[in-house]
Amino acid sequence: SRGLFWFRRDLRLADNPALERACRSHDALLLVYVDEAADAGFDASRAWLRRSLDALAVDVARIGGRLHVLAGDAEQVIPALAAATGAEAVHVSALHEPDADARDARLARALARGGVVLRRSAGRLMTDPEMVLSKVSTPYRVFTPFLKAARPGWRYRPRAAPRRLACFGLPEGMQRLQATLAAPAPDWDRGFWETWTPGERAAQQRLERFLEHLDDYPGQRDRPAIDATSRLSPHLHFGEISPARALDAALRRGGPGTDKFVAELGWREFGYYVLNHWPHSTTDNFNPRFDGIAWRRDEAALEAWRRGRTGVPLVDAGMRQLWHEGWMHNRVRMVVASYLSKHIGIHWASGAAWFMHTLVDADLANNTLGWQWVAGSGVDAAPYHRVFNPVTQSRRFDPEGVYLRRWLPELRRLDDDRIHAPWEKGGAPRGYPSRPIVDLAEGRAEALQRLARASD
Numbered sequence: 001s002r003g004l005f006w007f008r009r010d011l012r013l014a015d016n017p018a019l020e021r022a023c024r025s026h027d028a029l030l031l032v033y034v035d036e037a038a039d040a041g042f043d044a045s046r047a048w049l050r051r052s053l054d055a056l057a058v059d060v061a062r063i064g065g066r067l068h069v070l071a072g073d074a075e076q077v078i079p080a081l082a083a084a085t086g087a088e089a090v091h092v093s094a095l096h097e098p099d100a101d102a103r104d105a106r107l108a109r110a111l112a113r114g115g116v117v118l119r120r121s122a123g124r125l126m127t128d129p130e131m132v133l134s135k136v137s138t139p140y141r142v143f144t145p146f147l148k149a150a151r152p153g154w155r156y157r158p159r160a161a162p163r164r165l166a167c168f169g170l171p172e173g174m175q176r177l178q179a180t181l182a183a184p185a186p187d188w189d190r191g192f193w194e195t196w197t198p199g200e201r202a203a204q205q206r207l208e209r210f211l212e213h214l215d216d217y218p219g220q221r222d223r224p225a226i227d228a229t230s231r232l233s234p235h236l237h238f239g240e241i242s243p244a245r246a247l248d249a250a251l252r253r254g255g256p257g258t259d260k261f262v263a264e265l266g267w268r269e270f271g272y273y274v275l276n277h278w279p280h281s282t283t284d285n286f287n288p289r290f291d292g293i294a295w296r297r298d299e300a301a302l303e304a305w306r307r308g309r310t311g312v313p314l315v316d317a318g319m320r321q322l323w324h325e326g327w328m329h330n331r332v333r334m335v336v337a338s339y340l341s342k343h344i345g346i347h348w349a350s351g352a353a354w355f356m357h358t359l360v361d362a363d364l365a366n367n368t369l370g371w372q373w374v375a376g377s378g379v380d381a382a383p384y385h386r387v388f389n390p391v392t393q394s395r396r397f398d399p400e401g402v403y404l405r406r407w408l409p410e411l412r413r414l415d416d417d418r419i420h421a422p423w424e425k426g427g428a429p430r431g432y433p434s435r436p437i438v439d440l441a442e443g444r445a446e447a448l449q450r451l452a453r454a455s456d
């Protein structure tokens with residue numbers, strides 16, 4: 001029989017339960033990716049996607065298959081392809097995002113009318129995010145008990161890639177749908193490829209390299225100047241590697257870094273759990289107390305933040321790393337998010353939107369979780385009154401200013417003390433804002449007043 005395999009955010013061959021099932025169920029497969037965002041402009045993650053699909057096409061060809069990249073609306077393309085090829089089933093990995101899942105349900109109904117089954121497998125996550133898990137039948141709002149309940153279920157062992165793929169080609173009439181993703185012009189993504197290589201092989205290499213220094217992870221993961229974290233986030237987002245594989249490799253490796261790393265994988269699962277139980281949290285405050293906040297509208301300040309020109313070195317360094325690499329260190333993500341949503345007082349959703357546009361690991365579930373956590377409006381959130389002081393954070397986590405100097409050439413000559421807060425002594429060098437756009441003490445006081453007023 002014939003089957004259709006529709007790649008989405010599972011751009012890998014190894015440990016892909018949906019692909020394995022498709023191979024088992026059919027004599028021959030048609031492998032497709034449907035690009036639905038051709039007209040939607042350009043984000044960083046799309047630049048990643050383009051290279052990831054290239055890598056996947058090479059890997060697929062190596063075992064005798066062929067990947068077809070098509071452009072169009074999947075709700076039309078997929079049923080049309082199934083009908084034109086006589087496929088019995090369409091195989092996918094579940095995306096675990098409520099809107100995307102609702103769409104799959106619609107698509108399943110449309111396919112069923114033509115006698116075709118949509119087979120969804122799990123593989124993106126280790127915990128079914130729709131399960132409640134807790135004994136009291138309301139979903140967890142706090143991470144630690146969630147992890148404790150979820151973790152015993154993370155048991156399955158990663159499986160090998162298929163050795164060969166028996167494929168059939170696109171039917172005549174459908175060839176017009178073939179497309180290639182265009183490269184951005186001008187090539188603002190140039191800096192990305194100094195640091196990143198999309199694709200399954202690169203993801204596995206990244207994991208292996210990281211595990212070599214896993215012992216240092218707990219002690220160094222908060223230091224943005226040191227490459228101590230795995231940098232697996234874009235690979236995990238696009239499914240170039242399964243979380244189960246990362247988990248399994250870390251457990252085999254063992255040692256003092258394992259638990260911390262496993263817990264971080266757990267945060268990723270928690271992000272999906274929260275998104276599935278509270279789908280509105282992508283736009284609405286999880287905590288309604290925040291609905292009354294009078295957020296500021298200040299386009300100039302927002303733009304200064306986006307461009308890394310706030311005058312606060314750690315914030316600016318982070319925003320410039322984001323623009324250059326399409327990624328930012330987790331500690332710095334917290335600091336820039338806090339400066340925007342607390343000191344500047346702009347709604348967290350504006351910052352979240354910029355992150356979705358500029359991150360190669362942009363992920364609806366985890367980005368929402370991160371922003372609401374920092375803003376204080378989310379589940380298991382930082383208490384509102386705990387406002388990150390970006391200078392204290394900078395002195396503590398980048399004491400020698402290595403990270404700051406890497407991203408802020410204007411400040412390179414300042415000594416290790418002055419570089420964290422150049423306005424304090426002697427002023428900022430020419431070319432760098434002379435003062436923070438929002439003073440740290442005033443911004444903090446205003447943030448606290450804003451919340452107090454909202455709860456009146």
Ligand code: FAD
Pocket residue numbers: 221229230231232233234236237264265266267268269271328329330331333334337355359361362363364366367368369370371374
């Ligand atoms: P590691 O420390 O090596 O962790 C391993 C993996 O665990 C990561 O690849 C990631 O999948 C997961 N993970 C680690 N920390 C977190 C976390 N706090 N929340 C959820 N998962 C986590 N992560 C994204 O993948 N996409 C996003 O869009 C995103 N937006 C964020 C926005 C804000 C404001 C904040 C504070 C955090 C955000 N994060 C996001 C979480 C985190 O910053 C990144 O996952 C992490 O920096 C990726 O680097 P790494 O792979 O080296 O992490």
